[in-house]
Amino acid sequence: MINFEEELKKFHPSLEIEEATDAIYNQDMTDMADLLVNMIKEQRVVEQQMM
Amino acid sequence: MLCYNCGANLTEHDFCTNCGAEVGVYKKIMSSANLFYNEGLDRANVRDLTGAITSLRQCIKMNKNHVDARNLLGLVYFEMGEYVAALSEWVISKNLRPSKNIADDYLNMMQSNQSRLDIISQTIKKYNQALSYCYQGSYDLAIIQLKKVVSLNPKHVQGRQLLALLYINAEQWDEARKELERCRKIDINNTTTLRYLKECDSALDIEEPLAAPPKKKSLAETITYHRGNETIIQPLNARETKISNVVFNIIIGIAIGIAVACLLILPARISAANDEKDAKIKEFAEQVDDKNSTINSLEQEKNSLQSKAEKLETELATYTGEGGTISSMDSLLNAAMAYLSNPDNTTAVAEYLDQIDSGFVDTSTETFRELYIMLRNKIGATVGSSYYENGMHAYQNENYDEAITNLTKAFEYDNTNVDALFNLANSYRKAGDKVNAIANYQTLVDSFPDTEFATRAQSFLNELVVD
Numbered sequence: 001m002i003n004f005e006e007e008l009k010k011f012h013p014s015l016e017i018e019e020a021t022d023a024i025y026n027q028d029m030t031d032m033a034d035l036l037v038n039m040i041k042e043q044r045v046v047e048q049q050m051m
Numbered sequence: 052m053l054c055y056n057c058g059a060n061l062t063e064h065d066f067c068t069n070c071g072a073e074v075g076v077y078k079k080i081m082s083s084a085n086l087f088y089n090e091g092l093d094r095a096n097v098r099d100l101t102g103a104i105t106s107l108r109q110c111i112k113m114n115k116n117h118v119d120a121r122n123l124l125g126l127v128y129f130e131m132g133e134y135v136a137a138l139s140e141w142v143i144s145k146n147l148r149p150s151k152n153i154a155d156d157y158l159n160m161m162q163s164n165q166s167r168l169d170i171i172s173q174t175i176k177k178y179n180q181a182l183s184y185c186y187q188g189s190y191d192l193a194i195i196q197l198k199k200v201v202s203l204n205p206k207h208v209q210g211r212q213l214l215a216l217l218y219i220n221a222e223q224w225d226e227a228r229k230e231l232e233r234c235r236k237i238d239i240n241n242t243t244t245l246r247y248l249k250e251c252d253s254a255l256d257i258e259e260p261l262a263a264p265p266k267k268k269s270l271a272e273t274i275t276y277h278r279g280n281e282t283i284i285q286p287l288n289a290r291e292t293k294i295s296n297v298v299f300n301i302i303i304g305i306a307i308g309i310a311v312a313c314l315l316i317l318p319a320r321i322s323a324a325n326d327e328k329d330a331k332i333k334e335f336a337e338q339v340d341d342k343n344s345t346i347n348s349l350e351q352e353k354n355s356l357q358s359k360a361e362k363l364e365t366e367l368a369t370y371t372g373e374g375g376t377i378s379s380m381d382s383l384l385n386a387a388m389a390y391l392s393n394p395d396n397t398t399a400v401a402e403y404l405d406q407i408d409s410g411f412v413d414t415s416t417e418t419f420r421e422l423y424i425m426l427r428n429k430i431g432a433t434v435g436s437s438y439y440e441n442g443m444h445a446y447q448n449e450n451y452d453e454a455i456t457n458l459t460k461a462f463e464y465d466n467t468n469v470d471a472l473f474n475l476a477n478s479y480r481k482a483g484d485k486v487n488a489i490a491n492y493q494t495l496v497d498s499f500p501d502t503e504f505a506t507r508a509q510s511f512l513n514e515l516v517v518d
Contacts, residue, residue, distance in 0.1 A: 002219060002247065002250050008185055013182055016176065019135065023135055027139065031111065031113060032113050033077060033080055033114055036077055
C-alpha cells in the first residue's frame with residue numbers, strides 16, 4: 001500500500017532556468033581518475049620523505 | 052587515451068612510454084567509464100531512461116571528461132523534462148570540448164527559440180507551483196496545475212507521476228493508470244512508475260483473462276443425412292419457425308432494445324453531461340487561479356505605488372509644510388527685505404527670523420545659513436537688549452512665563468548676555484521648573500566660570516540638587 005505523504009516527500013521542486021548557473025558551479029567535478037592521480041602523487045611524496 | 056601525467060598517447064603497455072608513469076589502473080578506470088557509457092547508450096536506445104541515467108552518471112564518475120556521456124545524459128534529462136539538468140550537462144560538455152561538439156547544437160536549439168524557452172520556464176514554474184499546492188494540501192489545484200504541465204510538455208515524467216499519485220490518493224484508479232501508462236511509454240523501467248502501476252492494478256484487480264477453450268459441437272447434437280449427392284447436417288433441436296414466434300421475437304427484441312437504451316445509452320449521456328460539467332468547473336477553476344495570481348500581482352503593485360506616494364507626500368511636506376524649505380526660504384527673504392527696507396526695524400526682522408526653525412538652518416545650504424547668521428548678527432544686539440528689557444520687566448512683575456520666553460530670546464540673540472541667562476534660570480526656578488532651571492544654571496557655570504554669576508548659579512544649583 002502506498003503511503004501518500006511519504007511518496008509526496010520524494011518529489012522535489014525542479015530547478016528554474018535562472019538557477020542553472022548555480023547548478024553548474026555547484027557540481028562536484030571530482031572523478032575516480034582525479035582520485036587515482038591524487039593517490040599516486042601522495043604516494044610519491046611519502047616515498048620521497050622515506051628516502 | 053592520453054597519459055594523466057604528461058598527456059602523451061598511451062600504448063598497450065601498463066606504463067607511459069613517454070614519462071614512465073604507471074597507467075594500468077588509470078586505463079582500467081577509463082575502460083570502465085566506456086563500459087558504463089555503452090550500457091547507458093543501450094538502455095537509452097530501448098527507452099530505459101532511468102537505467103540510462105544511472106549508467107551515464109557512473110561513467111561520468113569514472114571520467115568527468117567523457118563528452119559523449121554528458122551529451123547523452125543531457126538528452127535523456129531533456130526527454131524526461133528535466134531541462135536544467137540537461138542544460139547543465141551540455142554547458143559542461145561545451146566547456147570540455149568547445150568545438151565540434153553536438154552539445155553546441157542542442158544549446159543553440161534551446162537558446163535560439165525564445166518561445167520554447169518561455170514554455171520550458173512556464174512548465175518548471177507550474178510544476179513547482181503544483182508541488183507547493185500538494186504540500187499545502189490543495190490537491191485539486193495541484194491536479195489542475197499538473198494538467199497544464201503535461202499539456203505544455205507531454206513528456207514530463209515527474210509531472211505525470213505526481214499527477215498519478217494524486218489520482219491514486221483520490222482513488223481515481225483509471226485516471227492514475229492512464230498517466231502511468233504514458234509514463235511507461237516515455238521511460239519503460241522507471242521504478243516509481245512501476246510501483247504505482249502495481250498499486251493501481253491491485254486496486255483495480257486486473258488479472259490476465261483466462262482463454263476459454265472453444266466449444267466443439269458434439270456430433271451427437273446434429274443429425275446427418277444424405278439427399279441425393281448432398282450431405283445435410285441438421286441440428287437436433289432445430290424447430291420450424293412460426294409467424295407467432297417471429298412476432299414474439301420482434302417484440303422481445305424491441306423490449307431488449309429499449310432496455311439497452313435505458314441501461315447503456317442513458318448513463319453514457321449522463322456521464323458525458325457530467326464530464327462536460329466537470330470540464331467547465333475545471334476551466335472556471337483555472338480562470339479563478341489565473342485571476343487570483345493577477346490580483347496578487349496588482350495588489351503588490353498597488354502597495355508599492357502607495358508606499359511610493361506616501362514617501363513623495365512626506366518629501367513634499369518637508370518642502371511645503373510649516374517649517375519646510377519653502378516656508379523657511381520665504382521667512383528669510385522677508386527678513387532680508389525688511390532689513391533692506393529699514394535696517395532700524397529690527398522687530399520685524401526678528402519676527403521673520405523667529406519663524407525659521409533652528410534645526411532647519413543646520414541642515415540648509417551654506418548660502419542660506421550665511422544670510423541667516425548675518426541678519427541675526429546685524430540685529431542681534433538691538434533685539435537681544437529689547438528682549439532682555441521685556442524679560443526683566445516681566446520677571447520683576449513675577450510673570451515668569453513671559454520672562455522665560457523673552458529671556459530665552461535675549462540669550463539666543465546675544466549669547467554673551469550672562470545676566471539674561473542667570474535671570475532665565477531664576478525664572479525657571481521660580482516657576483517651579485527644576486529641570487530647566489538646573490540645565491540653565493549648569494550652562495552658566497560651564498560657559499562663564501570664575502564670574503560672580505557662576506558662583507551664585509552654583510549655590511542655587513547645589514540647593515536644587517539637594518532638594
